Every structure is written in C-alpha cells, then in structure tokens.
Amino acid sequence: MTKYIIKRLVMAVLTVFIVATLTFFLMNAVPGGPYEAEKSISPQAKAALEAKFGLDQPLFTQYLTYMKNILHGDFGPSLKQRGREVIDIILTKFPVSAKVGGLSVLVSLIVGIPVGCIAALNRGKASDSTIIVIATIGIAVPSFVVCSLSMYLFGVKLGWLPTVGLMSWKNYIMPVFALSFYPTAYIVRLMRSSMLDALGQDYMRTARAKGVSEAVSLFKHALRNAILPVVTYVGPMMAYTLTGSFIVEKVFTIPGLGGEFVSSITNRDYMMIMGTTIFLATLMVFINFVVDIVYKIIDPRINLK
Amino acid sequence: MKRFPLSFQLKAEDFLPASDAEKQELVVMRESVGFWKDSLRRLVRNKVAMVSLVVIVIIMFFSFIVPSFYPYSYEQQQKGAENMRPMTYSQEEQARIDAGEKVFPHFLGTDKLGRDYAVRIMVGSRISLTVGLIAAAIILFIGALYGSIAAFFGGWVDIIMMRIVDIIYTIPDVLLIVLISFAIRRPLEQLSEQPAFHWIHTVGPNLVSIFIVFALLYWVGMARIVRSQVLVLRESEYVTAARALGAGNGRIVRKHLLTNCIGTLIVTTTLQIPSSIFTESYLSFLGLGVAAPLPSLGSLASSAINGMNTYPYLLVAPAVLISLIILSFNLFGDGLRDAFDPKMKK
Numbered sequence: 081m082t083k084y085i086i087k088r089l090v091m092a093v094l095t096v097f098i099v100a101t102l103t104f105f106l107m108n109a110v111p112g113g114p115y116e117a118e119k120s121i122s123p124q125a126k127a128a129l130e131a132k133f134g135l136d137q138p139l140f141t142q143y144l145t146y147m148k149n150i151l152h153g154d155f156g157p158s159l160k161q162r163g164r165e166v167i168d169i170i171l172t173k174f175p176v177s178a179k180v181g182g183l184s185v186l187v188s189l190i191v192g193i194p195v196g197c198i199a200a201l202n203r204g205k206a207s208d209s210t211i212i213v214i215a216t217i218g219i220a221v222p223s224f225v226v227c228s229l230s231m232y233l234f235g236v237k238l239g240w241l242p243t244v245g246l247m248s249w250k251n252y253i254m255p256v257f258a259l260s261f262y263p264t265a266y267i268v269r270l271m272r273s274s275m276l277d278a279l280g281q282d283y284m285r286t287a288r289a290k291g292v293s294e295a296v297s298l299f300k301h302a303l304r305n306a307i308l309p310v311v312t313y314v315g316p317m318m319a320y321t322l323t324g325s326f327i328v329e330k331v332f333t334i335p336g337l338g339g340e341f342v343s344s345i346t347n348r349d350y351m352m353i354m355g356t357t358i359f360l361a362t363l364m365v366f367i368n369f370v371v372d373i374v375y376k377i378i379d380p381r382i383n384l385k
Numbered sequence: 386m387k388r389f390p391l392s393f394q395l396k397a398e399d400f401l402p403a404s405d406a407e408k409q410e411l412v413v414m415r416e417s418v419g420f421w422k423d424s425l426r427r428l429v430r431n432k433v434a435m436v437s438l439v440v441i442v443i444i445m446f447f448s449f450i451v452p453s454f455y456p457y458s459y460e461q462q463q464k465g466a467e468n469m470r471p472m473t474y475s476q477e478e479q480a481r482i483d484a485g486e487k488v489f490p491h492f493l494g495t496d497k498l499g500r501d502y503a504v505r506i507m508v509g510s511r512i513s514l515t516v517g518l519i520a521a522a523i524i525l526f527i528g529a530l531y532g533s534i535a536a537f538f539g540g541w542v543d544i545i546m547m548r549i550v551d552i553i554y555t556i557p558d559v560l561l562i563v564l565i566s567f568a569i570r571r572p573l574e575q576l577s578e579q580p581a582f583h584w585i586h587t588v589g590p591n592l593v594s595i596f597i598v599f600a601l602l603y604w605v606g607m608a609r610i611v612r613s614q615v616l617v618l619r620e621s622e623y624v625t626a627a628r629a630l631g632a633g634n635g636r637i638v639r640k641h642l643l644t645n646c647i648g649t650l651i652v653t654t655t656l657q658i659p660s661s662i663f664t665e666s667y668l669s670f671l672g673l674g675v676a677a678p679l680p681s682l683g684s685l686a687s688s689a690i691n692g693m694n695t696y697p698y699l700l701v702a703p704a705v706l707i708s709l710i711i712l713s714f715n716l717f718g719d720g721l722r723d724a725f726d727p728k729m730k731k
Contacts, residue, residue, distance in 0.1 A: 095552050102561065106568040220712035222663055224670040225704040228686060232693050232700060326671060331690065342671055345564065357564070 081376075088372060092365045099361040100150070100354070104143055107345075107353050135350075146354065155355040160347050166355035170337065174359070177336035180328070181321040183252060184259035188317065192264045193310060196271025197303070203276060211268060218265025227258040227331040255328045263317045270309050278306040308379055315371040319364045420644060427724040434720020437713035444710060448511035456489040457501035459508040459680060467499040471698060493702055497692070506702055509680040513662045513710065516592065516681075520599040520661035525654045527600060528607025535608070536615035547612070550605045562598050562664065569594045592675060595665055603657070610653055614646050648725030655721055659714035666707050682707040 130136045137145070149156060155166040199211040234241045234254060242251050278284070279302055287297040325338035333339075337356060344352035418426070428434055452459070469475060471494045478488045493502040535546040573594055618624065624641050632640070669675050669683030682703040689699035 091551065098552060099561070103564055106564050216716070217708070217712060220659070220715050221708045222666055222670075222683075222711070224667065224683065224686060225708055228690050228693065228700055229704055231690075232697055236694055237697075327667065330671065346672075353564070 084376070085373060088369055092369045095365050096358065096362050100147070100358050101143075103354060103357045104146065105139075107348075107350055108139055108142075150358065155358075156351040158349055158352050160344075160349040160352070166351050169340065169352065170355055170359050173335065173337040173340050176334060177322070177325050177329070177338055180252065180255050180259060180334065180336065181318075181325055183256045184263070184321050185314075185317060187256055188260040188263035188267055189310075191260075192267025193271050193307065195264075196268040197275050197306075199268065199272040200275035200279065200306075201298075208272075212272070215265040215268040215272075218261060219269070221261070223258060223262060224327045224331065226261045227254075227328055230254055230258055231331060251332075255332050255334060258331075259321055259325065259328050263313075263320060266317075267310055267313065270313060271306065274309045275302060275306040278302040281305070308375070311371065311375050311378065315364075315368040318367045322360060322364060424648070424724045428720055431720040431723060434717050434724075437716040437720070440709065440713040441717060444510060444706075444713075445514065448507050448514055452504055452507050452511065455504050455507070457491075457504050459500065459505045461500060463495065463499040463501075467495060468497050468696065469495045493698060494696075496688075496699065502699065502702070505680045505685065506682070506706060509682045509685050509703060510706055510710065512592070512675055512679065512681040513665060513683075513707065516595060516665040517658040517662040517714070519596060520603070520665075521654050521657040523596060523600045524604045524607050524657050524661075525650065528604035529611045529650065531604065532608035532611030533615050536612040536619070543612075547609075550608055553602065553605045554609075561602060562668065565594070565598045565601065569597060595668065595675075599661060599664075603661070607653055607657070610649060611646070614649055615642065618642050618645050652718060652722040652725055655714065656718040659711040659718070662707070662711055662714070682710075 127136070135142070146156070153167075155170070158164050158166050158169060161169065195211060199208045202208045231254060241254050242248070283301055284297060287301050292301075322338070325334075325336055326342055327338075328334065329336045329339040330342065337360070340352070341356045341360070344356060463475065469491055471492060473491070473494065474482060474488060482488050491501050491503065493506065496502055496505065531546065531550075535543045618641070624637055627637055627641055665675075665681065666683030666686075669681040670687045672684070672687065675681040675684060685703040686700055686707070689696065689703070693700045
C-alpha cells in the first residue's frame, strides 16, 4: 500500500513538473511578449518593465528563477493587472469557480446515481427507455450548447432566471445545470450498466435465497458493488467541471478562474498563465491521486501491487 | 459371409468411394459466415445504428457536396441583406422577384454581415467533420503504431513507453490544448509563408494547429487499447497453434492479430470522431479554434450568443446540428461495437 502511494505521488509530482515546464516554454515560443500590444509604452518604459520582471534574462535563467520561486510558493506578480500578485488573484477567483464546480459535482452525483439505479431496476420498461434516451442525448450535447440554449430559454425567453453574475442563489441554477448536464448523463449510463451487472451476479441470488430482504440486498449488496465505476469517474468528472467552467464562466459572465485563464492567454500575461496552469494542473492531478487511492481502499479485490 | 455381430472385422463396402447422392447429403446447408459478413449482418439489423448512419451520410452530403453548387458562398457579403429573418428577401432581391427573376431563398436568413447563414452552417459542419475524421485518422495511426511497438518489444521498452503514456494521460488535456493551439498558431502562420509549406495556408493554420494538438495528446487512449489487445492476442492459443502448423510471422500478423484487432480499432476510431468534434467546437467557441471568415459550428454559436435576443435561430441552428452530429456518431459507434463484439453473438 505505502509503496503504491509513493509511486503514485512521484508520478503526480512528475506530471505537474512536466506541465509547468511545457507551459513555460510553450508560451515563450509564441512571438511577441506581454507588452507588444500596448502601443503607448515607450521603448525605455518597456525595457524597464521587462527588466523589472526579469523578462530580459535568457530564457533558461528565467525558467530556473521561476521554478525556484514556485518551490517557495511565490507565483510572482501579474504582468497585466499592475500591483497584484498572481496568487492573490487565484485565491480570490478560485472560490467562485469552486462553488459552482462543487455544486455541479454534487448535483450530478445526487441525480445521476439514483436515476441510473431506477433505470436498471425497471429494465426494459418505458421509464428505463426514457431515461436511456435522455442520457444518450445528454452525453452528445456540448456544454456550450447547453449553456447558450438554457440561457436563451430560461433567461431571455421566459425571464425566470437572471443571466449575468452571481448575486443570489437564483444565479447559480443555470451555470450549475449547464455544468452538471454532461456528468449527470454519463453517471446515469455508468450506474445503469454497473447496476444491471451487479443484479445478475451470483451473490444477489445467494442473498435472496438466504432470505435477505429486497431493500437490504439492493443497498448492501448490489449498490455497494455497482457504485465502484462511478467512483473512478469522479476524477475525470472534476477535471471536466474545472475545464468546463471556461465556457460556463464565459457565457454567464461569472468572475471565476476559468475566465481568468482564457483571458490571461489572450493577454499574454505570462505569470498569470503559469500560475493558473500550475494551480489547475496540481488540483486535477491531486484529485485523481486521491480518487485512485480511495478506489483501491474501498475495493478490496484490487491488488495493490 | 456370415459374421459375428460384435466382430471387429472390417467391412469392405465401407471403403467404397461415396456416391453423388451421399456427397450431396454432406454438403453444408448454410454458407459459412465469415467475420466481416457476420458483423455486417448484425450491424444492418441494428436499427438505431442504421438510422444514425443515414443521418451521418445526409449531413456529409450537405456539408461536402451541396456548398459547391449552392448559389451563395460562405464569405460572400450582400449589401442591404444584413440580419434577414429566414425565408425573407432584401429590398433588392424583392425588386428582382417582382421583375420576374427567380431568387434563391435564404433558408436560415443572413448574419449581420449579410452572409447567407444556411451555407455558413453547411461549411461549418464541413470543418467540424473534417476535424473529426482527420483527427481520428491521426490518432489511429500514431496510437496503433505506438501501442503495437510497445507490446511487440515488451520488457524495458514497454515499461518506458507506457510510463510516458501514463504521464500524458494524467496531464489535464483541455488546459494544454488551449495553450498549445495558441502557442503554435503564429509559428505555423510564419511557416506557411515559405514556399514549401503553402499547403498550410490553404488548409488554414488554425486547423493544422488543432490537428497537431490532437496528434500530440489524444493518441494515448488508442495506444493503451492496441497494446493490451496485441499482448492478449500474442499469447492466445490459436496463435501458438498457427505457429505450430508452420505459419510465418507475416501470416500470423495478417490472418490472426490484425483480424482480431480490427474490430476494436474500428470501434475506437469511430468513437474518437465525435470526441474530436466536441473538442474542436469547444475551442472554436472560446475563440481559439478556426479563424474568420471560415466558420465552424462552435464559432457560429459563439458569435450568435450576443444577438440571441433578436436572432435566436442563429444560435439554435449550429447548436442543434453539432449535437446531432455527435449523437449520430456516438450511436453508430455503439452499434459498431455491438456488431464487432463476438460476445454479443446470439
């Protein structure tokens, strides 16, 4: 067990390191720099700015300095939003994204698991086929389609829900709906097939034969086994909600980290790109790491070697 | 000659050549059904898959063939025909109709620059389909090659190659796709100025950068599948049997490994198409995909969002079409998987 955890941890750190290095050289490979677009800046001022942020140094020196600072937890200042530290921006924007993302993950689990089970228990009936059809359509519709169409329908046409910002709880309904749409549909399909699988197993027949009540056999025997594939999906689902927020935050003008990431790329804010990339990559890799470990703990059949 | 009933003595008449009537009795009643025929039969019987195939063919016809003889082109701007509703005519066109001329209707109206929206949608879905098909081909090529090399050599080569796959697998893909497609756009544009690389200009630097991104990141899933397939097949009994019967490497690869892999390869590649289309529309929606004036379904939807109060059909049309394309490819891929999976045989 310890050996496995250490191995996975090394892989995780290596992945974050590779992502950071790749990002650093990729963004520097793009011709032009953060101050090219600002015409008003004089050459002297530009040189002074570049000297201030160390952009005049050779690329590899910049890389080494940056990596050293990162290890000390120093993400550097933002190049475009003057006087603000990258880490401050991330820490003020991330809770907004995390709230929407976390709610979406919760919603898709709370809706997806029971609906999938219901479909499996009613196999072949009308309710089952209805659920399958909706879920199949659900995984085919891109998030930006869900976003924009729900915004048109509920925000503009019916006027039920506000379309901009995050002022009240009503503002959360549409972004959370749009963001949890795909994962919910996916979990329903996953849960249905794994539940059908579990229901056909020998241990279910044994449970019934020895007189265990239907409820206990369902919850204790079938559900516990059927839910395992859903646990493995939690990692990718978190990654999906994090990156899906790029779109959702753009459409609903939510001041979160996803929108910040996209605009920092178009603005060439090197420090901001690096900071957000490393932050998001670490988050995703860490979540995947935890999910993997949890999975191995709750399923004793899996060999830890 | 009288014989004892339990005698082992052989009868001479048992060894006579068979008569034609006897031969006829032994002919197999049904033609033997090969792998392809069998799979095809199961596929054709699957109604959902066949309907999605028809939908795909219709969409392909409209996106690849119809625009070439459509009376409007996707970049042609008509003055005085801006922001028209579906099936309406501008003043100039109305005048021509009154004069007895025939004017081709704008089925979906026009956008704010006076471009016919129906043809833009068609060209947009052409871009999406092209991205999906070419990306799937690239992924199939790289993934199959990488996976089979890893499985074939085994040992240390395999371990190192698969560690690389593991790391690429855990890298958050969309994050890097956004970065890479942004980073390699300008270098590609510069490269396309050079005489030998003019083809980049005709294809469009953005499209090429999307292909490069897919080629760099998305082959890992395919490589894993191919490797595990080859590893299992290499050890299977019929390969050993074929080898024992004196079959050479070429025959084993052609007759046994490839035919048993090909179902999985086809299914994985088909299911890769919608996921590539998905990613391309995502990038275009964020403004990092195909550049103007070339439309893509994602960028069409993105630019329609601001005007959706007054012109909702500009948003609904590309949104519905992209969902339909992804849905039909998903369903067709599922049908293929059911058809090629021998465990599904009933």
